[in-house]
Amino acid sequence: MRPRKPVCVKCNKTLQCESINGRLVELFQNNEMIYKIWHCDIYKCPKCGMQICYGFGDKPAMTDIDGQDKCAEYVKTERSLGKIIVYDYE
């Protein structure tokens, strides 16, 4: 079975799951539009503190097909619910 947790290359330490409430917002069009929004876990290196998004769902929670207004509203609501919003700039 493959390893199921990411490892920090710098520290040679297994990253720990810090939160299962991450939301990754992929941007496009010079970062002015939302392309896709994913649920994800946030993992952190216990030594250097480096954090990554990991463990994405099979399907995005929202896409540009849903419309920019709905995507923006979704991000706003999720933030207000305490989700960790991470942006993936081009």
Ligand SMILES: [Zn+2]
């Ligand atoms: Zn590290």
